[in-house]
Amino acid sequence: MTWISLLFAQVAIGFLLFGSERGKRIFFEGQLTRERQNFLKFCGTTSLCFSLLLQLFAVREPVLDIIQWIMGIAIEIIVAALLCALWEKEHNRFFRAASQHLRK
Amino acid sequence: MRNTFRASMALVHTTLGLVTGWVLFAIALSGSLSVFRQEISLWARPELxxxxxxxxxxxxxxxxxxxxxxxxxxxxxxxxxxxxxxxxxxxxxxxxxxxxxxxxxxxxxxxxxxxxxxGGEFFYRFHFELQLPYPWGRLLAGVAALALLVGLISGIIIHRRILADFFTFRLSRGQRSWLDLHNLLGVAALPFHLIISFTGAITLGTMLLPWTTLVLYPHxxxxxxxxxxxxxxxxxxxxxxxxxxxxxxxxxxxxxxxxxxxxxxxxxxxxxxxxxxxxxxxxxxxxxxxxxxxxxxxxxxxxxxxxxxxxxxxxxxxxxxxxxxVARFAPAMTRWLYFLSGLALATVIGSGMHLWCLKRLRRPGHRGHRIVFRLNVGILAGTPLAFSAFFIGNRIFPATMPDRAFYEVACVFATWGITLLYALLRRSNHAWPELLGADAVACLSVALMGPLWHGGYITAVSMTALALSVSFTLGTLHTTRKVHT
Structure with missing residues (x-):
């Protein structure tokens, strides 16, 4: 996978994550309008297509490029979901501690 | 059959997973390793x-x-x-x-x-022959590949919130976390899973559909x-x-x-x-x-x-x-992606099998469910241990020992048998941390058997074994904590 394609894929996954139901709940605490969510999804999809195009314009065979791209994206999705889960856990822990502190 | 199409597909998904899960798990794990067949073969012969x-x-x-x-x-x-x-x-x-x-x-x-x-030839052959005589191993692998394909398609159908739950993985939620893991790895690497199961079934197509050849060449x-x-x-x-x-x-x-x-x-x-x-x-x-x-x-x-x-x-x-x-064409990076995606497939299968048991064990005791749960522990934790035994046997047996290739393979099956027996006899909440701990120690031993600083494939094998050892250690700590709480 070329570095530029990887970069665009990461940006795309970021947009798609923020625009997803999960991202909306975790990062925006549900305070994201439908229009903004759709806009984020649109940006994510466009970046993803652009990433694929960049990968296809790389020097090697198209089949190989697509295989690499698909498997690279899968890993990025898994990493994004893991980061999200860790963020949520830490976020919950922080707010639980803060609310306990305030109650005292 | 239940009354809706989705419910029928759920039944197909769980039945296929239950019947072929153990074989598929071993096939997926050995397939992931056989991506590095040549490198493992060189690692296994340090004198070369x-x-x-x-x-x-x-x-x-x-x-x-x-x-x-x-x-x-x-x-x-x-x-x-x-x-x-x-x-x-x-x-x-x-x-x-x-x-x-x-x-x-x-x-x-x-x-x-x-x-x-x-060397790596063992994992490659095991992946589609399962160390069984011709044609039984290949036939079983072909049926398993077809079952995986049907299982994937039925899984897509029964996953209602495939897009809404795209990035969802919730930690420390018990059964929900296992379902999230199963769905996340299944959906994220879905194109790879579909390609590998379809091409796997095609590769063994003559085993599954021999009649065309028999009709065209009857004599x-x-x-x-x-x-x-x-x-x-x-x-x-x-x-x-x-x-x-x-x-x-x-x-x-x-x-x-x-x-x-x-x-x-x-x-x-x-x-x-x-x-x-x-x-x-x-x-x-x-x-x-x-x-x-x-x-x-x-x-x-x-x-x-x-x-x-x-x-x-x-x-x-x-x-x-x-x-x-078979990915013989693949450069190093694609091989690593194949390897990681293969491990993801093994995790999808393993988490699915574990989930099946978790759901059923919540109901009042059923001996069959308990036996399946214990066998699951034996297969899921025992297969990596058995495969590690191959690497350890390779280094422990004297280089000039007669029939050492046979004994290396025997090591794998002896370890597997012992692990299954242990999992069947031991309480499963104790067997999990103990066998995962054994996996961690075995992988660490493999990592230390080749000098980490050697470079090339030896360092790659050692680093991979080390990474797996760390994962198994985390699993051991997690399951031990659950036993004590």
Missing amino acids: SVTPSDPLLVDLHALNWLSQHAGHAGAWYLTAANERSPAATALWPDAKGHYVQRMLDPSTGSPDGIRDTL DITASYADLNPALYSRPASGHPGHLAPLLPMLKEAELHFRGTGLEQIYVFNPSDRSSIVTVVAGNAHTVSTTSDVITFDGPSGKILKEHIERRPVIRAYIFLYGLH
Whole structure:
């Protein structure tokens, strides 16, 4: 996978994550309008297509490029979901501690 | 059947997972390892000098050694050296007719001093033969591949919130976390899972659907092989002694005809007879397809007898799909992606099996469910332990021990058997941390068996084993904490 394609894929996954139901709940605490969510999804999809195009314009065979791209994206999705889960856990822990502190 | 289509698909998904899950888990894990077949084979033979040299010269040294030491054998089958595997591997029948398979030293062509081991070949063969006699292993693997494909499609149908839950993985939620893990890894790597299960089923297609061949070739099934590989020519020995013409010009000519794809296999039939023949099969460097271009030379004269460059569209489609499955074309990064995606597939299967039990164990005790749960522990934690035993056995057994390749494989199955028995007899909440701990220790042992600082494939194997050891340690700590709470 070329570095530029990887970069665009990461940006795309970021947009798609923020625009997803999960991202909306975790990062925006549900305070994201439908229009903004759709806009984020649109940006994510466009970046993803652009990433694929960049990968296809790389020097090697198209089949190989697509295989690499698909498997690279899968890993990025898994990493994004893991980061999200860790963020949520830490976020919950922080707010639980803060609310306990305030109650005292 | 239940009343809705989705419910029916759920039934198909769980039934297939339950019936084929254990086999599929072992197949997925061994398949992931066999992506690095050559590298594992080199790791398993630390005494082999792997300084890069011209593959043609390496093959020539191997053939020269065979002509001096196995001249009267009926045939030599040589897997040619290439960039990834700088040594050739030969298979030939000894005086008693038993086949001997050895890797040959790249500079001398001799197997002396190189330990007898299957190396990565064990994982590759196990992946589709399951160490069972022909055709049962292949048939079982073919059925499992088809079940995986159906399981994936039914899984897509029953996953209601496939887009809404795209990035969802919730930690520390018990059964919900397992379902999230199952869905996340299943959906994220879905294209890979679909490709690998479809191409796996296609690869073993003749096992699953043998009737077409039987109808077309009712009297002589071997005629189908001749039609598939028109240049794979054979002729009986004349009974008169003869000599092979110089082999290097034949290999060079074959390489020229194959237009840079390299050589994959070299077969020499009746090498000490007047009617000897040399068959060269093309490699697949720089192509996804496993090329089936073949040239057959007349042994004594070195002239081309038959040549076949594959142009038939159906066969080209088949070898493309087969090539996609075995990934011989793949550069290092793609191999790592195949490896990681394979591990993801194994995790999807394992989490699915575990989830099945977790759901049912919440209900009042059912002996069958408890047995399946315990067997699950044995398979899920025992398979990595059994595979690690292969690596450990490779280093522990003396290099000159007779039949050591057999004992290495025996090590795998003995460990597997003991683990299953242990999981069946021990309470599962104790068996989980204990077996995961054993996995962590075994992987750490593998990591320490090759010096981490060596570089190349030895460091890669050690680092991978170390990473797996860390994962198993985390699993051990997590399950131990659960036992104590």
